[in-house]
Amino acid sequence: MSLPYRAEVVVVGAGLAGLSAATRLAAAGRDVHLVDAAQHPGGRLSTSRVDGFLVDRGFQVFNTGYPRAADLDLPALDLGWFWTGAVVRVDGRAHRVVDPRQHPATVVDTLRAPLGGPVRAAALAAFSARAGYAPVSRLLAARERSADEALRAAGVGERALEVFLRPFLAGVLLEDRLETSSRYLDLVWRSFVRGRVGLPAGGMQAIGEQLAGRLPADRVHLGVRVTGVEGASVRTDGGTTTADVVVVATDPDTAAVLLPGVEASAPRQVTTHLHVLPESPWSAPLIVLGQPRGQLVNSAVVSDAQPAYSPDGRALVASSTLAPTREPDVREEVARLHGVAATDLEHLTTVTVTGAQPAATPPLQHRRPVDLGGGLFVCGDHRDTPSIQGAMASGARTARAVLRHLGAPLPTTTAPTTADPGAG
Ligand SMILES: Cc1cc2nc3c(=O)[nH]c(=O)nc-3n(C[C@H](O)[C@H](O)[C@H](O)COP(=O)(O)OP(=O)(O)OC[C@H]3O[C@@H](n4cnc5c(N)ncnc54)[C@H](O)[C@@H]3O)c2cc1C
Known part of the structure; x- marks a missing residue:
């Protein structure tokens, strides 16, 4: 179904950020149209x-262990x-x-x-206990350095670093110099300490599909590429839609093209x-x-x-x-x-x-502005942290900002919308 000429809210991008924003806004009673160039919801989860x-x-x-896991029906993901x-x-x-x-x-x-013996093992256990159970506010206030420096300072030792921690973290951070911010390292490690890692029976795309299933089918427009955003107007090959609010929830590189002035990249x-x-x-x-x-x-x-x-x-x-x-x-x-x-x-x-x-090198900017003014908003993992958690937290944060802009009361009975004290 094509986009209407007028809409209350248009969300561009049905990745986890756009889906998190759109489902919250719809649950708050807002008329939301979600548009994505791809033929499936979930974005990078494909x-x-x-x-x-x-x-x-x-x-x-x-x-x-991601705080925003609370927004999903985990049993249904099997x-x-x-x-x-x-x-x-x-x-x-x-x-x-x-x-x-x-x-x-x-x-x-x-x-x-x-991995270097019991003293090194105890150092890694102490690092894990702090990351897992210290208040997030304390983790985010800790001295910031590279992940490599932080692990060395924690006393994990060269052997554990090279044989275990570096390859383990490289698979998560997608970089092996461990130049990522120690603050993001703490948040990532916290999620491993507090949670379990798994795969849905339907593949990772099932996560996005679950969220998309909470929206009316005629409000989800797949296979529609947005070619321009001017103020609160969205241009597609099928025409232009003017909205009270436009949320750009694309990947970082597209966000930087659609929204000059927004710096974002995913290297x-x-x-x-x-x-x-x-x-x-x-x-x-x-x-x-x-x-x-x-x-x-x-x-x-x-x-x-x-x-x-x-x-x-x-x-x-x-x-x-x-x-x-x-x-x-x-x-x-x-x-x-x-x-x-x-x-x-x-x-x-x-x-x-x-x-x-995106990269999460120091200084970690994990709460970048999402309200660009004039009814235009931006969200995505590049606004928070480069993860499923970051994308979902960003979408939640943006939905709250949109509701404030529209003058609506915050929802009280839907998925959690309070300020997320957790990772990114
Ligand atoms: C290989 C890989 C491994 C990863 N591993 C992990 C992991 O283990 N754990 C973890 O937490 N995170 C991981 N991530 C990161 C995580 O997947 C992302 O951070 C998150 O999915 C980003 O969601 P998003 O909504 O911000 O962006 P996206 O998922 O990129 O969504 C943006 C959406 O915008 C759409 N779009 C773009 N341009 C347009 C346009 N012009 N018009 C309309 N629509 C448009 C896209 O089609 C897309 O659906 C991994 C990512 C990848 C790729």
Whole structure:
């Protein structure tokens, strides 16, 4: 259905930020039209089927430790879980490093992992306890430096940093220099301490689809590209819509084009290679970390965490590199990490995502302005933090600002809309 000539609110972009804003505004009784150039809601959370396997556009996971996870119907997503932790390979041997609170039986494995000994392990535990349980206000007031400097200052030691923390965090931050702000590191680590990571049975796109399902179908306009935004008017190939409020919730690069004066970019990128194995070589759903000087940051049998990703019980393996790579150049490394023969790996597909995430280097600006004046608003992960949490928090924050602009009372009975004290 095409956009009307007049609307109360138009939200441009049906990623998690736009969906979070639109669903809140609709729940508050506002007439909201949501428009997206893509044919599916969810933006960067995108899933397709390849030979019957569910393939997310780049390996990513949902973390229930995000405060905004409260906005979702998690049981309906039917999440399959990774264990919190990872497998590290040192001198050819695989060692499990697992959060002992979740799997107490693995504590001996974790203590035996060559990460620098009990003093270093205690330092990492202390770092985790602070990130997980200190008030967010204290974390955000702490001295800011790079994540690398913060971890060294915490006393985790060179070995744990290189073998475990650097590859683990590189898979999350999509950069391996650990130049990201220590404040964002604290928020990210907090979500791992407080939550679990998993994959929806329908793929990551199911998260956006769930939110989109809360809007009337005739208010969601997919496959419609916005070519210009002037004041509170939105131009598409199908015509121009004038609205009381326009919310630009696109990816950062498009926001910077549509809204001169808004500085936003998403320099992080990732390439994910998908392989199929006859069966999983592992007994537990754990991400396997890349090794120092290797190309891979991590590799995971995603169907161990979420069996619905495979149509027939074969194992689906997702292996990611930060620099663009060709499958033949990483195949041996994938095989080594999983302890299988390279000939057992059947290449399914490879996905390179540019513009995957904004950078969160110091100084962390995790509450950038969203009200541009004159009924024009902007939201997205580039306004908060480069994550699912950041996108959703940004959408929630923008909805509150829009309701203030429209003079409406804040909703009292819908999804939480109070200032989010959590990560980004
Ligand atoms: C490979 C990868 C791995 C990631 N891993 C994680 C992870 O493990 N955990 C985590 O928390 N986060 C992860 N992220 C980051 C997370 O996915 C994003 O931060 C978040 O989804 C951004 O949501 P958004 O709504 O801000 O933007 P987007 O999802 O980019 O949504 C913007 C929407 O705007 C639409 N649009 C753009 N231009 C136009 C136009 N001209 N007209 C109409 N519509 C337009 C787009 O089609 C899109 O749907 C990852 C991202 C990627 C790509």
